[in-house]
Every structure is written in structure tokens, then in C-alpha cells.
Amino acid sequence: MVNVVNFEEEFKERDASLPRETEIIIENLSVNFPDKDGGEPIVALSNVNLEIKQGEFISLLGPSGCGKTTLLRTIADLQEKSSGTISVRGLSPREIRLQKKYGIVFQSPVLYEWRSVRRNVCMPMELLGMPKKDRTKRVTKMLELVGLMEFGEKYPHELSGGMQQRVNIARALAIRPEILLMDEPFSALDEFTKEKLHEDLLRIWQRTNKTILFVTHNIQEAVFLSDRVVVLSPHPGRVSAIVDIDLPRPRPIQMKETQEFNALVSKVRNSFEGV
Amino acid sequence: MKKKRYLRWDKQSATTVLYPVIFGILLLILWQTQLLHKLLGADTFALPLPGRILRIIFDNGPTIIENIKATVMVAVGGLFFGSILGYLLGIIATVFPKWGAGGLSIASAISAVPIIAIAPILNNLTKDFSDVANVRSMFAKTIVVTITCTAAMSINAYRGLNELKPYSLDLMKSYAASKLTVFLKLRIPNSVPYIFVALRVSVPASIISALVSEYFAEFIIGVGRQIRENIVLAQYATAWAYIVVACAIGIIMYGILLAAEGALLKGRK
Amino acid sequence: MIQIKKILSSKYMVTLVWVLGLILIWELGATVIEGTKRSPENVLPHLHQILASVFTTNKVNGTQTAFQIVLSNGGITLLRAGIGFVIGAGLGFLLALIMNLFLPIEKILFPYLMMIQMIPILGMAPIVLAITKDINKSRIIIAAILTFYPVATNTLAGFKSVEKEKHELMYSLAASKFEIYRKLLIPSSLPYFFTGLKISAPMAITAAILVDTLQGGAGLGTVLSQSLKHATTIYIFWQIVFLSAIIGILSFYLMVLLEQAISPYKRKKKK
Numbered sequence: 111m112v113n114v115v116n117f118e119e120e121f122k123e124r125d126a127s128l129p130r131e132t133e134i135i136i137e138n139l140s141v142n143f144p145d146k147d148g149g150e151p152i153v154a155l156s157n158v159n160l161e162i163k164q165g166e167f168i169s170l171l172g173p174s175g176c177g178k179t180t181l182l183r184t185i186a187d188l189q190e191k192s193s194g195t196i197s198v199r200g201l202s203p204r205e206i207r208l209q210k211k212y213g214i215v216f217q218s219p220v221l222y223e224w225r226s227v228r229r230n231v232c233m234p235m236e237l238l239g240m241p242k243k244d245r246t247k248r249v250t251k252m253l254e255l256v257g258l259m260e261f262g263e264k265y266p267h268e269l270s271g272g273m274q275q276r277v278n279i280a281r282a283l284a285i286r287p288e289i290l291l292m293d294e295p296f297s298a299l300d301e302f303t304k305e306k307l308h309e310d311l312l313r314i315w316q317r318t319n320k321t322i323l324f325v326t327h328n329i330q331e332a333v334f335l336s337d338r339v340v341v342l343s344p345h346p347g348r349v350s351a352i353v354d355i356d357l358p359r360p361r362p363i364q365m366k367e368t369q370e371f372n373a374l375v376s377k378v379r380n381s382f383e384g385v
Numbered sequence: 386m387k388k389k390r391y392l393r394w395d396k397q398s399a400t401t402v403l404y405p406v407i408f409g410i411l412l413l414i415l416w417q418t419q420l421l422h423k424l425l426g427a428d429t430f431a432l433p434l435p436g437r438i439l440r441i442i443f444d445n446g447p448t449i450i451e452n453i454k455a456t457v458m459v460a461v462g463g464l465f466f467g468s469i470l471g472y473l474l475g476i477i478a479t480v481f482p483k484w485g486a487g488g489l490s491i492a493s494a495i496s497a498v499p500i501i502a503i504a505p506i507l508n509n510l511t512k513d514f515s516d517v518a519n520v521r522s523m524f525a526k527t528i529v530v531t532i533t534c535t536a537a538m539s540i541n542a543y544r545g546l547n548e549l550k551p552y553s554l555d556l557m558k559s560y561a562a563s564k565l566t567v568f569l570k571l572r573i574p575n576s577v578p579y580i581f582v583a584l585r586v587s588v589p590a591s592i593i594s595a596l597v598s599e600y601f602a603e604f605i606i607g608v609g610r611q612i613r614e615n616i617v618l619a620q621y622a623t624a625w626a627y628i629v630v631a632c633a634i635g636i637i638m639y640g641i642l643l644a645a646e647g648a649l650l651k652g653r654k
Numbered sequence: 655m656i657q658i659k660k661i662l663s664s665k666y667m668v669t670l671v672w673v674l675g676l677i678l679i680w681e682l683g684a685t686v687i688e689g690t691k692r693s694p695e696n697v698l699p700h701l702h703q704i705l706a707s708v709f710t711t712n713k714v715n716g717t718q719t720a721f722q723i724v725l726s727n728g729g730i731t732l733l734r735a736g737i738g739f740v741i742g743a744g745l746g747f748l749l750a751l752i753m754n755l756f757l758p759i760e761k762i763l764f765p766y767l768m769m770i771q772m773i774p775i776l777g778m779a780p781i782v783l784a785i786t787k788d789i790n791k792s793r794i795i796i797a798a799i800l801t802f803y804p805v806a807t808n809t810l811a812g813f814k815s816v817e818k819e820k821h822e823l824m825y826s827l828a829a830s831k832f833e834i835y836r837k838l839l840i841p842s843s844l845p846y847f848f849t850g851l852k853i854s855a856p857m858a859i860t861a862a863i864l865v866d867t868l869q870g871g872a873g874l875g876t877v878l879s880q881s882l883k884h885a886t887t888i889y890i891f892w893q894i895v896f897l898s899a900i901i902g903i904l905s906f907y908l909m910v911l912l913e914q915a916i917s918p919y920k921r922k923k924k925k
Binding site: 400401404405407408409425432483484486487488490491494498499500502505506509510588589592593596597600601609612613616621624625628631632635636638639 | 668669671672673676696697698758761762763764765766769771772773774775776778780781783784785856859860863864867868878882891894895898899902903906
């Protein structure tokens with residue numbers, strides 16, 4: 111079992127000089143959905159190849175119908191693949207799910223409205239069978255990480271959308287996962303809240319050194335957050351480009367006004383096919 | 386193309402129909418072979434066999450129809466007047482929001498009052514209405530049903546008239562629409578699904594209150610009263626025949642409601 | 655001045671005015687009937703007459719006053735209604751759980767559950783009495799049946815209404831079936847369960863009183879019938895009318911209170 115209260119080990123600075131290990135390998139992945147009327151199956155993802163290194167921030171970017179969410183869900187074992195392989199540290203998606211190695215953040219916060227914020231964050235640890243003392247300690251740490259220290263006893267309906275999404279992130283990180291899967295987590299939020307959460311997410315990512323897969327349809331968001339942007343195109347869903355974002359870190363909000371940033375946005379925008 | 390989906394007879398939808406039908410047939414067999422009686426500890430006197438109940442229904446056709454007429458008239462009449470009254474109350478509450486909403490909370494409290502308390506009062510109240518016992522009993526019973534149905538309709542009508550889609554009221558205002566126009570073009574169409582929500586409650590409730598008010602009525606008629614009278618006379622098989630009839634009335638009226646809802650609300654949602 | 659205006663326009667004031675209005679209508683009716691009928695207390699007595707009958711010390715049957723009779727019989731009826739209600743609620747919840755756990759059982763029973771809603775169960779009260787031959791058992795059974803199906807259908811709807819994402823979250827955490835029910839499905843179905851209870855609590859009381867009227871013995875319904883047949887004072891009837899109305903309404907609010915006690919987040923929702 112992972113030690114969820116060894117915060118020194120979890121939050122230590124990563125030595126940038128060390129080479130990163132490859133964490134996720136996706137080879138020739140295809141996902142088909144059966145047609146409801148019994149016709150030809152719909153190809154959601156066709157022949158995807160992708161390698162993701164430990165600690166990388168990867169965005170899956172594309173318009174609706176490009177299969178970006180399907181790709182994330184397949185890695186999360188929420189969706190069956192049709193052919194190809196996915197390996198996460200040598201394990202299949204099912205194995206990493208059963209070992210509770212990833213945390214997932216959906217677009218809607220899906221908080222349990224009958225539980226307080228603290229108990230919402232606590233829930234996944236209850237499933238892991240953690241002792242109560244450890245759970246309490248970790249919940250406090252997680253709330254501090256997402257900046258919700260004073261809101262532990264509130265109920266979800268008393269929080270704003272942005273705060274709910276912070277609880278959602280805290281809950282996903284509560285089991286100390288290796289990988290954080292995020293499915294359009296900020297797309298329902300207003301621009302101001304979104305920018306604040308971008309900064310906070312990057313801070314959390316840098317402190318915890320997780321691998322993050324971030325699904326979005328917002329080009330600016332993808333460029334601002336990521337190390338690499340995986341551009342997906344629809345009909346059939348496929349990877350049409352992978353763009354390296356070599357902007358320096360840490361990235362302040364003002365970076366969005368620089369020429370380098372805008373050049374990368376243009377580069378990403380031009381790599382879509384058939385939209 | 387569209388028809389294909391309807392006709393496709395997959396395993397799932399087959400079992401959805403087959404399982405309950407098989408269960409029902411099994412239950413009837415248990416009943417007819419008296420195994421059910423052993424399970425419940427009843428005898429064929431209090432729980433007669435289905436075949437016998439059916440025979441009684443066929444043999445007493447005219448009498449039963451007479452009683453059905455009485456019950457259905459009360460139930461449908463009360464349902465009709467109660468729903469209209471309830472809807473009007475909903476409209477009044479919408480026009481005068483502050484006082485109306487308070488009145489509706491009283492209405493919802495009244496709906497928790499047992500019918501048994503209301504039925505005898507009305508029997509006494511309507512004694513002078515007519516010289517014919519049957520007519521004044523009918524009147525009393527219909528009022529009981531009316532009261533039961535008014536509460537459900539008024540609350541739902543008020544919700545339907547007020548829970549408008551976001552911005553739809555603003556849109557009307559931007560057209561400088563009068564209050565009347567807002568009612569005709571927006572509030573009343575918006576309330577149609579809510580009317581059916583109310584009816585789903587009040588259709589079964591109207592039959593129940595019709596049956597129960599018959600218990601207390603002066604004139605002996607109606608399916609509910611016959612159940613009771615026959616049990617007093619220890620004619621259990623006849624009482625069961627009326628129970629079957631009462632269930633049939635309930636199911637048919639609900640079926641009619643669902644059909645009407647399906648036809649009227651087509652294309653909504 | 656503003657203070658007074660504030661009190662006048664408050665929600666409680668609106669309710670109070672309505673109650674006063676209803677009392678006024680009642681009293682007007684009673685006054686009219688007083689002038690026209692020979693025995694007005696049978697049709698519509700004044701409220702103060704009913705109230706007076708509650709507090710009078712005149713013994714009606716040698717040992718008890720009218721109100722004592724009503725209370726002692728009310729206790730008997732309520733206890734049976736309560737037992738039936740608890741049994742019905744428990745069975746309803748259990749059935750919803752079983753139906754949600756096993757798809758074939760859901761398929762078998764769902765149409766019948768829908769059908770029960772359309773059937774006038776109260777009309778079947780006499781036959782239940784005939785089968786059980788015991789007034790106490792029939793009270794409990796009828797109250798239980800009437801409680802059972804609103805609870806079952808609402809709880810099942812509660813299980814079905816859980817969002818797909820919440821299921822997926824549990825799945826992503828490799829939660830066991832037991833954990834999914836304990837942590838997700840049962841807590842999120844509770845508001846629906848209570849909706850069922852709120853519908854059925856007044857119904858259970860109505861049912862228990864109705865079953866009383868079918869046979870002698872004891873219970874609110876029995877004394878109500880006796881009173882209507884003038885075997886005893888008619889004010890017992892009027893007291894029962896008000897008592898059952900109050901109990902019916904209180905039973906509803908009791909469920910509301912119970913829900914708020916069990917799910918604290920609900921309390922905060924309503925400001």
C-alpha cells in the first residue's frame with residue numbers, strides 16, 4: 111500500500127537533470143463503438159501511438175468527436191479498446207485501476223452532496239482501507255494543497271463551481287496516484303476562475319511531480335499548461351500532430367501575451383486536419 | 386430506417402415482457418391450485434379461486450355495471466371538478482404570488498388530511514341537497530373526490546405556471562407582452578406537463594376516495610360499497626369480484642391517462 | 655412602522671391569515687347551519703363547541719370523557735399504523751435494493767409495482783380483514799402495503815438517478831459492489847426514500863383508521879363509526895376529524911424532521 115502520509119517523499123523537488131522514465135506506452139490503439147442500429151461500427155480512435163514520460167504534463171486537444179475523451183477513458187479502463195496495446199509501467203489499464211494508481215477528474219465535479227468537503231476528499235481513502243488517523247492528516251494536507259483549508263466542513267452546494275473543482279482535484283490526489291487523468295475539468299468555469307485554477311494546477315503539478323493527462327478543446331489552455339500537446343482530429347479520431355511546448359517554467363499568466371506563446375498557439379491551430 | 390429499431394426483437398426487450406408475464410401466470414396457477422392459500426394460511430372461502438371470481442363477474446354483469454357506473458361517475462366527476470378548481474387556484478396563486486403561495490402551502494397540508502375525516506362531514510352537510518338519497522349521496526361523494534384532487538392539481542399547476550425556462554420570461558418582457566399574453570403564450574403551455582404530473586397522482590387517488598366515500602354514503606351503491614357489504618354478508622367471492630373490478634377501473638383509467646399524456650406531450654422534453 | 659410591515663408581510667403571517675380565513679369560513683357556515691337545522695352539531699358545530707368538548711370533564715361512558723376516549727383509541731390506531739409503516743418502509747427499501755441488485759427480479763416485479771399504484775388498495779381493506787380474521791393484523795398489513803410501494807418505487811428511482819460519473823468514479827477506484835452501495839447508492843437514494851415516506855406516512859394513518867371502521871373492538875375508526883351512528887356523543891366524531899387531520903399533517907412533518915436529522919446537508923440547503 112502507498113504511504114499517503116509521507117509528505118516529504120511525495121512533495122520533494124524533482125532533480126531536473128535526471129532523465130525521465132517512460133510511463134505510458136500506447137501502440138496502434140483503436141477503439142470502435144458498435145452502431146446502435148446494427149450497422150457499421152463507428153471508429154472513435156484509429157491507430158494511436160503515444161509515449162508519455164513520468165512527470166510530464168500532456169494535453170489531449172481537439173474538437174468534439176476527435177476521440178480525446180475516449181483516449182483518456184481507455185487509459186482509465188472506463189472504455190474497452192478494440193485493438194492495440196496500452197501499458198502503464200508495464201501494467202494494463204485494468205491492473206492500474208485495480209491497484210488504484212490513477213486519480214480521475216471529470217468535467218462535472220461529481221461531489222457527494224451528502225458529504226462535507228473533508229469527507230468527500232476522504233472517500234477514496236476509505237475505499238483503500240486507510241487508518242482514520244492517516245486519512246485525517248492527508249485530507250488536511252490535500253485541502254491545503256488546493257487552497258481550501260477553511261472550507262472543510264462546508265457542503266458541496268455551498269461552494270462555487272471553481273471551489274468544487276478544487277475539491278475534485280484534492281479527492282483525485284487523495285490516494286496518492288501516480289497519474290492524474292483530467293477530462294475537460296475547467297471547461298464549465300468562467301475565464302477568471304479558470305486562469306486561477308490553471309496557475310494552481312501547475313503549482314500542484316510541480317509540487318507533486320505527477321504525470322498529468324489533460325483533455326481539453328481550448329488551444330490556449332493546452333499550450334499554457336502542457337509540456338506537449340497531442341492534437342487529435344476527427345473522422346476517424348486520430349493523432350494528427352504532437353507539438354512540444356518549450357516555454358520556460360514556472361509560467362506566469364503574462365506569458366499568454368508573449369510572441370512565443372502565440373506562435374505556439376498558431377502552430378497547434380495549424381496542425382488540425384479535416385475540421 | 387427508423388422502423389427497423391422498433392421491430393428489432395432483441396433478448397433484452399423480450400425478457401422485459403416475458404418475465405413479468407410468466408410470473409403472473411405462475412401466480413394465477415398457484416392461486417387456482419390452492420398452493421397460494423397454503424402459503425397465506427387462507428381458505429378458499431375468504432380467498433376464492435380465480436375461476437369462481439370470473440364466473441361471478443360474468444353472471445352478475447348488469448348489477449356490476451350499475452355499480453361501476455356509480456363509482457366511475459363519482460371518480461371522474463370529482464377528478465374533473467377538482468382538477469379545474471385546482472388549476473384555477475394555481476392561476477390565482479400565480480396572479481397574487483405572495484398570498485397565493487401561502488394558500489397553496491395550506492392546500493398541501495390539507496392533502497395530508499385523511500379522507501375518512503372528510504367523507505362523513507360532507508355526508509352530513511349535503512343532506513338537504515336533494516330529496517333523492519342517491520342524488521345527494523352522489524353529490525357528497527363527488528365533493529370528497531373533488532377535494533382530494535384539488536390539492537394535487539393546485540400545487541402542480543402553480544409549479545407549472547411558475548417554473549419557467551430561464552430567460553423565457555425576459556424574452557416575453559422584451560416583446561412588451563401583457564400579463565395575459567404571458568399567461569396564454571408562456572405560462573399555460575409550460576404547465577401542461579405538470580398537469581399530467583398532478584393527474585398521475587390524482588387519478589388513482591380519485592378512485593380510492595370514491596371507494597372510501599362510498600363506505601360512508603347514505604345510499605348503498607358503488608364498487609367500494611359492494612366490497613364492504615358483501616363482506617359483511619360473508620359473500621367473499623362476490624366481494625372479490627368487486628375488488629377485481631375496482632383494480633380494473635384503476636388500471637384502465639391510468640392507462641387512458643398515460644395514452645393521453647403520450648399523445649399530448651409528444652415532441653416535448 | 656417598518657417593523658410592523660415586515661412582520662405583516664412575513665411568510666408565517668400569510669399562513670396565519672389563511673388559517674384565520676378558513677376558521678372564519680367555518681364559523682360563518684356553522685352560524686348559518688345553527689339557524690336552519692334542528693341538530694346543528696351533527697352537520698357543522700362551532701369550533702368553540704368542539705374545543706369545549708375537548709376540555710369538558712363530563713364523562714361520556716361512565717369512566718372517560720370524550721377526549722379521553724379519542725386519545726386512548728387514537729393511541730391504539732397510531733401504534734398499529736406505526737408498526738405497519740415501519741414494516742412497509744423496511745420492506746419497500748429492501749425490495750428496491752434487491753430489484754436494483756438483480757436485473758431479472760427488477761424485470762419481473764417492476765410492472766407489478768407500477769400496477770399497485772393504480773389499484774385502490776384501501777378498497778381491499780375488508781378482504782384483508784376477512785383473510786387474516788384479525789383486526790390488528792389487518793391494520794398493520796394495510797398500512798404496510800400502503801407504505802411499501804411508494805417507498806419501493808421512489809427508492810428504486812433514487813438508485814437509478816445516480817449520475818454516470820459517480821458510478822465511474824467508484825469504478826475508477828475499483829470499489830467493490832458493497833462499497834458502491836454503502837458509499838454511493840444508499841446515501842444518494844436517501845432523499846428519494848424520504849419522498850416515499852412523506853407520501854406514505856399520512857396514507858398509513860388513513861388506512862389504519864379506515865380498517866378500524868370495518869369492525870368493532872377499539873381504534874379511532876371504531877369510535878368514529880359509533881359516534882356517527884349516535885351511539886355516543888357526536889363531538890367524538892369532530893374531535894377525531896381534527897385529531898386525524900393534525901396527525902396526518904404532523905406525520906408528514908415528522909418525516910421532514912427525520913430527514914433533516916439524518917442528512918445534515920439538507921438542513922443547510924434550506925435557508
